[in-house]
Amino acid sequence: MAQHWTHRGGGWLPPQSPRPGVIPLRPLGPREILGGALTTLGRYGGRLIGALLLGQLAGLLVLAAVAGAATLASLTRTAGSRAFVYTLVPATALFLLFAWALATALATALLRPAVLGRPVTALGLLRAAAPRIPAVFGARLLALMAAAGPAAAALAVGLPPLAVLPLAPVALWLGVLFALAPTAAGYEVLGPVAALRRSARLVRGAWWRTLGITVPAGALALGAAYAVQSWFGVLGSLLAPALLLTLPQLGAGLLYMDRLLRREPGVTPG
Template sequence: MTQNTGWGGPGGGWGGTPPWGGWAPAPAPQPGVIPLRPLALGEILGGAFSTIRRHWKQLVGVMLAVQAVVLPVMALEVGAAVAAVYRHIEPVFDPPFGTEPTAEHVVPLVVAGGTLFVLLLVTGGLGLAVLTALCPAVLKEAVMGRPTTFRAMWRTALRRTPAAAGTMLLTVLIAGSPMLAVIAVSLPLMFSAASGDITPAMLALLPLVLLLAAPVTVWLSTRLALAPAALLMEGVGPVTALRRSAKLVRGQWWRIFGITMLAGMIAGAIAYLIQLPFNLIGMFTVIPAAADQTEGSGPTSGMITALVVAFLAVLVGGVVSQMFQIGFTQLVSGVLYVDQRIRHEGLADAILAELASTAPTAGPAPAAPPTPPQPEAPTDT
């Protein structure tokens, strides 16, 4: 039994090849970036690119707004952590000759490092959750061929950010559970081997266990890959979104895995090409300044300026390439979700019905012209 949740409902799908010699069916409707029928590989990738091309202002606008909040917050967290343990840095990393760092200085650095790691992880995860909610929201409008605005997408993404963060956390815990189990077992074994309680030969079993756990992690990750799209397009909670993803991927695991991997490689290659010019700008800015630097002298103002320009260039390139990489992979996952629902749940009919119900209706019929007054009949006096 198919499940009628959120965007669309069960029913017949589109597509299919006519028998040899038969008549060809009419082409499937295409109100937006993809035709409403089962999609081929090129159409899935093309749908993601078309969404970026048509709605790049909304995508880039929200992504830049997220980066404008996340990066300064991360910088403040790093600055606060360094300021809190500044007096312990030199005794640990540059102790006097012949002495070892004491626990008085090592412990604060370890605590500050662990706290900073957690804070950066939470901050970055919340920013990624906004982008995870944004891409399916934009894709839904792109599939239906409807215009959208920055404000609408910003509000939608923020409203679904807690649910997206919950979905991401559950996905990491479920898909990463085999690897987490290996780490939980390996750390005590490594400490025991270092103290001599067990032989180091027992550690040779860890790579074998790791090889067994990695395929399970990949399998679970692919099963849950469509959860972000289900979360936003159907308006469900994190647990239901994970279940919906597992149901939609069932029987199509290798196809989903292959397309997802291909999309990741394409996104990585394009992100590298985006970042390369910025890296070259930074390199060619620093090299002349370094050549003019006198040996043994302190950094000149020109060198400091070149380093700042190089850092900003690399930072901008990294931000732009990261935004494209995240956006493209999320859009491909969203198109795969739409494709799976078209194939198995008749989403095409639901989309057409929703478009028909929201189409502007004709205005009221014009009123009939007034009837001219009739002359009065003469009366006998």
């Protein structure tokens, strides 16, 4: 291995890992992953959030159309109010899942240029992410169903919440095990089921480490969103949800890259 001389105290040290972009190209520590997510947001945040808002416009138009149709139904049918609720609530839930999947697909599309220090545009990000949104959406939905499905089914059949409480550790374990599935679906062009299997392989042996990074990333996003909303008023109210969607996905993307570099050292981000 090539070595170099250091003037601080003298001695031979191995060369530093190359860092063309937001992270060094080597296995990362938790601080480097969280710091890299913030650095990525600082360098590419405007383009990332711009792409997210552009992508959400189509979803908002569809939701508005559904809301309009439900409103017309409520005016023309006896049970119209029920039709309005039963139509609008699932449509809103699907839109929120779509926005979540869109943010993940965009963060995944940003991984390569961010890690390699390459420029990118909002439209370029959206074009790169768009083909992978269905697979990312499917992986996100399957991961959510695997983690929350058993408890939701138990509550649906009438079991009391206390009876469902023992399922909470299982839900947490599955949620962390499949935490990298949406990123894998976007980065490796995998289908939803294959992405879940890929996440399980990458997280195996690092479950606690994955939990210890994803939770602080979510807390960091909450703090940043609250600060932005407090400081910028109406504009902050528009930016805060975008931060809540994108910052944890950037952290998950860099954690995914770390797991690749650790388990498959020959992998290259490009």
